[in-house]
Amino acid sequence: MTQRLNRLKIATLLANPPLHQPTVVLGWVRTRRESKAGVAFVEVNDGSTFDNLQVVIPASWSGYAEIVPLLHTGTAVRVEGVLVPSEGGRQAVELQAGSVTVLGESDPLQYPIGKQKISYETLREYTHLRPRTNTFGAIARLRDVLAAEVHGFFRARGFRWVHTPVITGNDAEGAGKAFQVTTLDLEGIAASGRDSETGRSGKAPDHKDFFAKDFFGKAVSLTVSGQLEAEAYALSLGDVYTFGPTFRAENSHTSRHLAEFWMVEPEMAFADLEDDMELAEAFLKHLCRAALEQCPREMAFFKERVEPTVIERLEAILAAPFVRMTYTEAVEHLKASKETFEYPVEWGTDLQSEHERWLTEKYCKAPVILIDYPKDIKAFYMKVNDDGRTVRAMDVLVPHIGEIIGGSQREERVDVLQARMKEMGLDDHAIASLDWYLDLRRFGGAPHAGFGLGFERLVQFVSGMANIRDVIPFPRTPGRI
Ligand code: 4AD
Ligand code: MG
Numbered sequence: 001m002t003q004r005l006n007r008l009k010i011a012t013l014l015a016n017p018p019l020h021q022p023t024v025v026l027g028w029v030r031t032r033r034e035s036k037a038g039v040a041f042v043e044v045n046d047g048s049t050f051d052n053l054q055v056v057i058p059a060s061w062s063g064y065a066e067i068v069p070l071l072h073t074g075t076a077v078r079v080e081g082v083l084v085p086s087e088g089g090r091q092a093v094e095l096q097a098g099s100v101t102v103l104g105e106s107d108p109l110q111y112p113i114g115k116q117k118i119s120y121e122t123l124r125e126y127t128h129l130r131p132r133t134n135t136f137g138a139i140a141r142l143r144d145v146l147a148a149e150v151h152g153f154f155r156a157r158g159f160r161w162v163h164t165p166v167i168t169g170n171d172a173e174g175a176g177k178a179f180q181v182t183t184l185d186l187e188g189i190a191a192s193g194r195d196s197e198t199g200r201s202g203k204a205p206d207h208k209d210f211f212a213k214d215f216f217g218k219a220v221s222l223t224v225s226g227q228l229e230a231e232a233y234a235l236s237l238g239d240v241y242t243f244g245p246t247f248r249a250e251n252s253h254t255s256r257h258l259a260e261f262w263m264v265e266p267e268m269a270f271a272d273l274e275d276d277m278e279l280a281e282a283f284l285k286h287l288c289r290a291a292l293e294q295c296p297r298e299m300a301f302f303k304e305r306v307e308p309t310v311i312e313r314l315e316a317i318l319a320a321p322f323v324r325m326t327y328t329e330a331v332e333h334l335k336a337s338k339e340t341f342e343y344p345v346e347w348g349t350d351l352q353s354e355h356e357r358w359l360t361e362k363y364c365k366a367p368v369i370l371i372d373y374p375k376d377i378k379a380f381y382m383k384v385n386d387d388g389r390t391v392r393a394m395d396v397l398v399p400h401i402g403e404i405i406g407g408s409q410r411e412e413r414v415d416v417l418q419a420r421m422k423e424m425g426l427d428d429h430a431i432a433s434l435d436w437y438l439d440l441r442r443f444g445g446a447p448h449a450g451f452g453l454g455f456e457r458l459v460q461f462v463s464g465m466a467n468i469r470d471v472i473p474f475p476r477t478p479g480r481i
Pocket of ligand 1: 225226227248256257405406453455457
């Protein structure tokens, strides 16, 4: 007999209860309690929805004495029974069990996430078990809904999803330090000072020679962003987006940085910064609305247990237009403010998260799109403004997070782009690795623009979770994997 014969997921069964029908439920025990009359009440969760199903095991069941004592938190069970209206106040229906089978036991003395309250930090030691908790189950379902809505939003607007590579030969993209990918015998090099294949001394080898024997015949790394490759497809297909993992080897130990994170990067041909800002605002609003509409149970839980203002915050995003401001204006407001910041603000320096949060949380009390940043603090590919000092960059700042989106109109003038590469300190080797990128301007270059949304920062924003490590299933941060 198939395990799944007559099986109903708890989400389906609670939404539309087939009363008095033979029903099978497969899931994990959350709690068990026995009444004085010897009836057992077992809360079972199968992950399909936030809520548990109450299973009632009558004292008259022949297997009671053998099975009920095994039903500890975490035990996998198969329950056959019939759904009946519940007499207790908390749930509409309950499953009157005819029989219960233990599929996998869970020793209460060993199970690390049993009954006692346990901090998010401690749960990071058990990333493989934490999705069994209310919080991490809710986060996982929210992530799934938001990811599907990323695709839904772009498909509805005629954007194509492009799969950009994870391993890249681009050098010095200006988006943070990259992880090197190599098959060279690093232990051998360390031990002998020489690489067994190249025979080269490990000391200050010539870059090109040294990597000629590496897997790809050159130095390569994990991608920091799919943008440059997305540009190639935007300048062929029109409107495209990427959605995949990106990697940054920065030694950041903050609550909003990961070494591996997911990024959504739309790129539009025949578009300018204005078009980019409109897309970013519509996109964020779409995702916030989707969370409210499709995850009401999870959102109610986040409000109750994670961050009391989280729903209001999302509603506020939907209600008002985003504030638009130049970097120069923002610096003036910051300097005129009475706040004491840890880092001073001067025109030409990058804004810190404390500055971003003051602008969006205190000064504007709304999401802010900052544009026209000084060219020296932004990547080489951003279009230079007529003032020669600023670039057509935009950062979208939201309360609780600060920067959630970074984007720009791209420089389409090949001579200006080459000059910017040199100005930003790219060496000949790096510029040569990007010659294909210059081709995109040499042959049919057109105005184009795009942005990157940090997917975990979005999930953090929507759920109210304080630490980015708690919104990705298996976080990777410096020193921890
Ligand atoms: O601002 P960033 O570095 O922009 C880019 O990478 C561009 N290539 C995007 C584009 O124009 N296509 O990164 C984009 C977003 C940030 O705004 C932030 O939300 C997120 O990615 N992000 C991170 N999220 C988690 N951990 C990190 N270490 C992150 N670094 C950036
Ligand atoms: Mg940025």
